[in-house]
Amino acid sequence: MTERPLASRLKNVLIPFTALLLALLVCAILIRSFGYSPLSVYKGIIIGAAGNMRSLLQTLSESTVLILTGLSFAVAFKAGLINIGAEGQLYMGAVFGSLVGLYLPLPGIIHKATVILVAAAAGGAWAALAGYLKVKFNAHEVITTIMLNTIAANFCSYLVNYPLRASEAIAQSDRLLETAIIPRFSAQSQFNPTFFLALILVIIVYIIVHHTVFGYEMRVTGRNRNAGLAGGINVNRMIIASMALSGAVAGCAGSFHIMAINTRLIDGFSTGFGFAGVAVSALAGGNILPIIFSGILFGVFKNGALVVQRISRIPSDFIQILQALVIIFVAAPMMILAFMDFVRGGIRKITNFTGLRKNRRRTAP
């Protein structure tokens, strides 16, 4: 695509930044009105998320899965599809990945790679199913992916409650074979190599989307389906393929989580990572590379929330409110633009009043 003007690029950065600032402000008012100190909450987030090396690494570890689910949403979005199914695709990836991890004895690195590939295939197939339903029966992917989420989560729940159950007291499988487990760098945090794998995946997907014919066709399909058809693109195939790519990324996220964090399949292990991905992607403005930053930011919130509650006894629900506010403001760019105009107008009034702008009267209205 053509180079965008600099101003529009700046706006792309400013809108999420302003949204974040506004969210912090509104949340501060909320926290205050409940009788807590917003400062100690925000200080807690920073200390908790980056107060020392251990917290910093833990934050990166928490952000790994968020970066990937954010990436999953963004890929489908590039093709004009709204994949709300990362949660289910992540579960499918985790389920099939852990079956390989539990029962297929293979040598170390090959075993890990197989688990990831199988998980990607499972997640991809689960998402492609929604794509197929769209193409074949015109079923909207928002509806089908949400429904498929429930099926996948319950399928995982069934497996760990019955056939894979290893412990009477807890619904979970056995520990994966040692060859399938990705070890952590140290015992102090859960930080592990999957973070770097996630970054590599982001770059690979960026290259696919922006520098290949496949990616070009995908973006054309996303912008204008009819134009794609007229241009000779097999739009139906593109829809299924984009969903598959999106699901494969989510499937990888699932396998990373079970290989490095849980080391086994556990009932309901996802705290809604898939849904958080929608927010991560929204904050990145639908672009691919900034997902790394927005993913880390949500990791900061998640890891910070634990600490806020631990050290200040302020309910961590406020952090969830904060995240929701960020999403609301990001999703409403017109509101942000109006706010920016309002602030600009306010500044103008103040500077006019104090006479600071005398020499610029020419540009003032």
Added chain:
Amino acid sequence: MKRILAVFATASILIFSAFANGDAAIGTGDAGTLRIGIILTTSGLGDKNFNDMAYDGLVMAENELGITFDYGEPETVSDYETQQRSFASAGIYDLIIAIGADQTEPLTSVATDFPDQSFTLLDGSIDGLSNVHSIVTQFQDQTFLTGVLAGLMTNRSDFPMINPKEKRIGIIRGLDLPVLRNATAGYMAGARYVDPDVEILVGDVGSFNDPGKAKEMALSMYDKGADFIQLMAGGSGLGIISAAVEANAYAFGVGDNQNGDQPDHIPATAIRYVNDIIFNDVKNYLNGAWSSGKDVWGFKEAVVGYTTENSMVSLPEDVVDIIEDIRMSLVAGEIVPPSEVDDVDAWIAENQYY
């Protein structure tokens, strides 16, 4: 653009300074004060049971012993280890308490990595670590007296809500877990201790969060002539209570005192004093009496029991007397309820009240 950035910088400074008062200090706590950390279960605060009781125990310790405490509410099982590690690596806690059987495995690895940190685990046991105190309670002790009450009352004709024809009572569990099997054995043994002919129906909901299904099971049990059902089903228990109201019959609470929830339908609760367990563990730590290893506590240690407080059901004098009598024998250790359902028959053959 520059101006806009300046605006943002000013705005953010304003925001932060506007709120820069109140309890801004983080991690305060006088040196010398005992500092406790607790990691709750995924149900979190507000469950009106396990988590709330554990929290109450620490509030009690805060008021009476002058300790301070912080708590963590994990969202999923994946968060247990993160939170345990976060507490342990903070290095400011004298004692970290983890509650719930599903914290056992993550705590095993965390406690191994932090050998100088003391941990207490409630409802699970970890062997071979010198920094972990494991506490397990006797579920068969907890349900024995509600069993006795049901056994004494199931045949009475002077209570309109009791079906005097069949000697049938029930227990509904969330899942078929070992500890709940112990509770079942205690309930069965209690009922048959006073009347060997009582028949006990056992049902498993399959989940601790399915009140709808629990209600259906309870209604079908009441339909079969059961007059009392012991709850043992966590959040599913609410369905059993509403079934008791609908069928105009009785249910027994479990855990925290639930008698007040439906005072006309819940004559008693098989109570577990999680608050006392936590309070005493902290007190022991303060007095230097805390030690690692495994403790199995029951009626004798007064961590489980039976209460009719807040219930509007007035029990007949003779029943109250018998229960009190049996309670004394339990406290004295003269009666030791069986822990396995399979052992109940043999136990009944040896132990009879009359």
